[in-house]
Amino acid sequence: MGKTTKSLGEQAHAMLRHQIISGAFAPEQPLRLAQLQERFGIGFSPLREALTRLAAEGLVTSEPMRGFRVAPLSLEDLRDTMETRAFVETEALRRSIRRGDDDWEARIVSSLHALGRQFERSTPDQSESLAALEERHRDFHFALVSASGSRRLEQIIDSLYVGSVRYRMPSLSNRQSAPARDLMAEHGAIAEAALARDEVLATRLLAEHYRLTADMLSKAQAMPLGRTG
Amino acid sequence: MGKTTKSLGEQAHAMLRHQIISGAFAPEQPLRLAQLQERFGIGFSPLREALTRLAAEGLVTSEPMRGFRVAPLSLEDLRDTMETRAFVETEALRRSIRRGDDDWEARIVSSLHALGRQFERSTPDQSESLAALEERHRDFHFALVSASGSRRLEQIIDSLYVGSVRYRMPSLSNRQSAPARDLMAEHGAIAEAALARDEVLATRLLAEHYRLTADMLSKAQAMPLGRTG
DNA sequence: AATCAACAGATTTTCGCAAATCTTGTGTTC
DNA sequence: GAACACAAGATTTGCGAAAATCTGTTGATT
Numbered sequence: 001m002g003k004t005t006k007s008l009g010e011q012a013h014a015m016l017r018h019q020i021i022s023g024a025f026a027p028e029q030p031l032r033l034a035q036l037q038e039r040f041g042i043g044f045s046p047l048r049e050a051l052t053r054l055a056a057e058g059l060v061t062s063e064p065m066r067g068f069r070v071a072p073l074s075l076e077d078l079r080d081t082m083e084t085r086a087f088v089e090t091e092a093l094r095r096s097i098r099r100g101d102d103d104w105e106a107r108i109v110s111s112l113h114a115l116g117r118q119f120e121r122s123t124p125d126q127s128e129s130l131a132a133l134e135e136r137h138r139d140f141h142f143a144l145v146s147a148s149g150s151r152r153l154e155q156i157i158d159s160l161y162v163g164s165v166r167y168r169m170p171s172l173s174n175r176q177s178a179p180a181r182d183l184m185a186e187h188g189a190i191a192e193a194a195l196a197r198d199e200v201l202a203t204r205l206l207a208e209h210y211r212l213t214a215d216m217l218s219k220a221q222a223m224p225l226g227r228t229g
Numbered sequence: 230m231g232k233t234t235k236s237l238g239e240q241a242h243a244m245l246r247h248q249i250i251s252g253a254f255a256p257e258q259p260l261r262l263a264q265l266q267e268r269f270g271i272g273f274s275p276l277r278e279a280l281t282r283l284a285a286e287g288l289v290t291s292e293p294m295r296g297f298r299v300a301p302l303s304l305e306d307l308r309d310t311m312e313t314r315a316f317v318e319t320e321a322l323r324r325s326i327r328r329g330d331d332d333w334e335a336r337i338v339s340s341l342h343a344l345g346r347q348f349e350r351s352t353p354d355q356s357e358s359l360a361a362l363e364e365r366h367r368d369f370h371f372a373l374v375s376a377s378g379s380r381r382l383e384q385i386i387d388s389l390y391v392g393s394v395r396y397r398m399p400s401l402s403n404r405q406s407a408p409a410r411d412l413m414a415e416h417g418a419i420a421e422a423a424l425a426r427d428e429v430l431a432t433r434l435l436a437e438h439y440r441l442t443a444d445m446l447s448k449a450q451a452m453p454l455g456r457t458g
Numbered sequence: 459a460a461t462c463a464a465c466a467g468a469t470t471t472t473c474g475c476a477a478a479t480c481t482t483g484t485g486t487t488c
Numbered sequence: 489g490a491a492c493a494c495a496a497g498a499t500t501t502g503c504g505a506a507a508a509t510c511t512g513t514t515g516a517t518t
Contacts, residue, residue, distance in 0.1 A: 009471080032499070065236070
């Protein structure tokens with residue numbers, strides 16, 4: 001069978017990562033070993049390994065002898081992260097437009113199509129389909145820059161994505177932020193420019209896309225949803 | 230006392246990191262727990278934590294149920310890493326030139342001076358002074374970009390530095406590669422342009438500096454020193 | 459001769475307990 | 489009443505042993 005047995009440490013890492021990203025743990029919340037052991041039914045050692053990895057990835061913070069906490073969120077970090085994403089990904093897109101072959105074009109077309117389908121299908125209240133939507137969204141953006149030819153750029157893009165997805169997940173379920181933008185049109189325009197090998201237009205559209213996203217998330221972050229008191 | 234007690238895991242991480250960077254372990258060499266336990270006199274848990282962190286940083290690789298190895302080196306990775314450094318650090322330098330205050334200028338002057346002193350003092354065969362030289366070199370380059378205002382760019386620069394220093398350490402002790410370049414002149418010119426707030430010149434000199442370094446290290450990498458058989 | 463199964467040794471991974479450290483609450487002193 | 493010392497509980501950290509997995513060798517079968 002194709003089922004590769006993952007170590008408990010990897011499983012713990014994946015589960016914790018997913019729960020932090022999806023907001024099941026609040027920012028700055030302490031992550032107690034005993035609590036996690038009960039929640040996941042896993043011993044100290046694998047949990048510690050998972051937390052150490054997450055700390056290196058920037059999703060949790062660690063203070064000596066005081067354990068681990070979920071990494072904080074801030075407007076400043078959001079702005080910085082999105083600006084840096086725009087800077088790095090426009091370069092990776094530029095290179096991909098120069099170097100991309102038929103397979104690269106196919107990945108863009110295919111991931112855009114899949115994103116559109118999931119977009120139609122998603123209703124705001126199903127957290128399951130929201131996770132699927134986020135996955136499609138990620139796939140599309142990765143496809144765009146997937147012919148850069150630089151392993152290092154890919155790694156950087158990946159880590160910046162992880163740093164930004166926590167800001168997006170809660171606002172994805174917020175209906176109010178969506179109507180102002182036609183997200184599919186934005187993505188379609190970027191894909192079109194990339195496939196037309198128009199470096200200048202494609203990178204400008206991508207940067208603008210991230211700028212709009214940063215603005216929208218900043219508002220959502222400044223006024224967290226759900227608090228009606 | 231100002232001495233903060235570090236956890237054994239942190240100590241193990243620092244020691245292993247230093248030994249990998251300085252070449253005490255060969256690339257791709259397996260890192261056996263029992264062997265490391267004997268070498269450092271530290272138990273399994275802290276060693277595992279250290280190795281997990283190093284894996285997340287890219288200095289070691291890990292395969293499930295097969296343990297850890299020192300991460301491989303390659304000409305391709307060297308080229309990619311140095312190109313990416315040039316790309317990211319020129320941007321950070323550009324921003325620093327725009328935003329840098331008196332303290333930033335002071336850090337550049339001071340770290341350049343310290344680098345020059347250590348450069349005069351260093352003789353090729355003292356590995357201790359070579360480590361100090363590398364430290365000064367790092368400090369100078371970090372000072373250059375220390376006013377970028379972007380935490381994310383700083384993190385990226387840091388991780389790329391770690392990825393590249395392993396290529397430089399062995400060649401630092403190779404006398405033959407040094408005479409072709411006047412390293413202090415290069416560094417001095419970069420600092421001068423930065424302090425003169427000349428974005429174009431400073432970033433061009435910095436990029437050229439990294440291009441020359443990449444070329445030099447590529448040659449050293451292709452023909453490892455010491456093998457006279 | 460080549461392939462495969464099984465066994466033995468080495469290695470990684472996981473667990474539970476002991477030690478070290480931090481936190482909280484209580485009582486005493488000024 | 490406020491500040492401090494101290495003790496009890498909670499929590500992290502570290503260690504060694506046990507379990508799970510891999511690797512290399514030997515011997516049997518086709």
